[in-house]
Amino acid sequence: MDKVQVQGIHHVTLNGADRQTSIDFWQGVLGMTLFFEQPNLDEPELGHLYFDSGDGTTITVFTDEGRKPSERKLHQQVGSVHHLALSVSQATYRMAEERLKAHGFAVTLRDRGFMDSLYFREPLGLLIELASYKFEPPQGCTHAQVLAIAHAKRVAAGDDAIATQHVADALVELSASHVKSLSPS
Template sequence: MTRSESRVQVQGLHHVTIVGSTRQSAIDFWEGALGMPFVFEQPNLGNPAENHLYFDPGDGRLLTVFTDEGRTDAGRDAPREPGTVEHLAFTVSRATFQLAPARLRARGIEVLERDRGFMDSIYFRDPNGMKVELACYKFQTPEGWRDADVLRRAFELRVARGDANITAEHLADAIEDLLRR
């Protein structure tokens, strides 16, 4: 690889920032409904008319929300077009996953549950119409490996077998392969 072909190597997701409506709406949803502890706030240094709220989604990284007391909740689905985020997905335990639909519905939040083959998903919308997902893998990653390692190997097995999507069999065989290494 020549110098002109070198690339920047990212090492993980640092944070995600979304545009919200009011401070209280953001706190009620991200901390109240989803249990993400409120960490701190300060003015949006790029736009002092907005406030910048920081929440911990559980892994020590941050989800941040720009708020403005002059805005109201959008009350519509967020746009889905090139250049926009389709949804944000958060990892939850199997126990939380099983309880989440009832807890969200109790707050008046509509949910859609889906089996994705290698994981289960619950979809719903934040107060501004952005789609949010709670995801729970159907496998336990072996010590010393990462979720992506299991999924990469399961994908290779799926393709080699000509299957349409990753199934429990691909996951089990992928884990077995990784443990033999």
């Protein structure tokens, strides 16, 4: 059977509350520029806001002036979204806890070994993760390539999770495969 090969995430669309709640959070708190707005073409009574996530992908939000925010935790039903992870730099990650608390958000920090994670709930109850890799891949390589090699090293070592040494060894392996040394060692 032939595959339908995807090339990345085009956009994620969320069901929002009123327009201003969405703008205040996505642009006001997370710094995503609102760059496009129109009615929802399938349900014209709803608004459709487009926010730039910073890497060329888009978060869009359907808005309804009759809906108001509720900070309750969303139900985790089969097929539902558990959380939305957004990429941030290490500098932003280090400031995020303080800045989110200043906006009234409760946060949870997690060290994942190869990345740092900060979790909080946005005004409608969706769990948001701010994720920051602790490494940069070699030029021309991706984080996924590094992590695939680190995963293989983790499995070979019998470890439960990817750790710093797996990532460091994966970086050495990838770097060596991209530039051949004239020296035997």
